[in-house]
Amino acid sequence: MGSQPKTESHPNLWPPFTQIGSSPPQQRIRSGKGALLHREGAPPLIDAISSWWVTLHGHSHPVLADAIAKQARTLEQVIFADFCHQPAERLAERLSKLTGLERLFFSDNGSTAVEVALKIACQWWHNRDEPRHQIIAFDGAYHGDTFGAMAVGERNLFSAPYNDKLFPVARVPWPATWWGDATVEDREHNALSVLERCLETPTAAVILEPLLQGAGGMSMVRPHFLKQVEHRVRQAGALLIADEVLTGFGRCGDWFASRRAELKPDLIALSKGLTGGCLPMGVTMASERVFGAFIGVDPQLTFWHGHSFTANPLGCAAANASLDLLEADPSQFLGFEQRHRPHLQALASHPRVQRPRLIGTLAAFDLVVGGTAGYLNPAGPTVKRIAMNHGVFLRPLGQVVYLLPPLCISDAQLECCYDAITKALDQL
DSSP, X not given: OOOOOOOSOOTTOOOTTOOTTTSOOOOOEEEEEBTEEEETTSOOEEXXXXXXXXXXXXBTOHHHHHHHXXXXXXXXXXXXXXXXXXXXXXXXXXXXXXXXXXXXXXXXXHHHHHHHHHHHHHHHHHHTTOOOOEEXXXXXXXXXXXXXXXXXXXXXXXXXXXXXXXXXXXXXXXOOBOTTOSSHHHHHHHHHHHHHHHTXXXXXXXXXXXXXXXXXXXXXXXXXXXXXXXXXHHHHTOXXXXXXXXXXXXXXXXSOHHHHHTOOOSEEEEOGGGGTTSSOOEEXXXXXXXXXXXXXXXXXXXXXXXXXXXTOHHHHHHHHHHHHHHHHOTHHHHTHHHHHHHHHHHHTTSTTEEEEEEETTEEEEEEOOSSOOSTTOTHHHHHHHHHHHTTEEOOOBTTEEEEOOOXXXXXXXXXXXXXHHHHHHHHO
């Protein structure tokens, strides 16, 4: 017999997004391989959410591991303010080609990639001696947990203790849609009207999660709506920021959600799948037009921002290896939507399922439950517990259940995920 699972939380650890007083203790993972997490003293789990949406190609991928090991034997870190290196240059060239934006600024996670985009947008206007102060964001957004990212995100229980310290933001409705939605055009029209009124105030930037709001409830909008948003942003002369921390690197059925929606943002924030989930790294892409306002003999034009691990060579090596894998077989993400579709269509008829929706590698629906909707609805933890008992790891967002598996998941494993969800729904 193997060892028994832990029954107490570790005395020195503080897990994220976890109330220690009421949550079950963390389970120890001894290894991961492909779509599986191998636990101590318990059967393996299918990682159906890619370990918070980062594990793009699966766990312990040999190509990524080899790239990191090889780089570690050559150069593990160097100050990027004074020195450059080939892995960073190669990554910048590739991401510039894929995004259509010429300049890459490194940071260390998704929140800071967003912070960098916001700071660049505000300073861009300052450097042009045309200061604009208004930022416009969308209802339901989540952009991270640092102060600037919290400010442009939805104000909720995550940000409540800090609300008096967050800068004001103009808000626009997010006309989320789903299969069979007959009223989306009215909601889009209303949202665009609100956006037009907000843009009457000189605006530095509009920030959005293209096509898919992640932590805000896996809420999807139509590409046509985003094109209308972009048109109005351009008319107002504001900058457009795309937060693609979740949606980048094939997650929405194209290299980037901006590409699928045919948007051309001025700034794009990237992280999560950037390194295939192997190492923390963030990137903010900027247009040459934006970059140009920071160049000159006046030191005040400088973008005074940085991180100790800026352009970490190990992270760059992992990111380049991840791009190699995506480029070698783009059908992995281009065709993933069709793998989800028949399963979600079958699930959509369940009496506990409403508002099914699908884009790329992400399938989601809302639970039909009692009580107050939102992150604290108890139905989510119940589904999570039942699914884990059937070998699948989910982490619902309140009453929103979703699947966002690694690209390597097999058809049989994907079917197991939907079977586990069905069993959980039947037991609610």
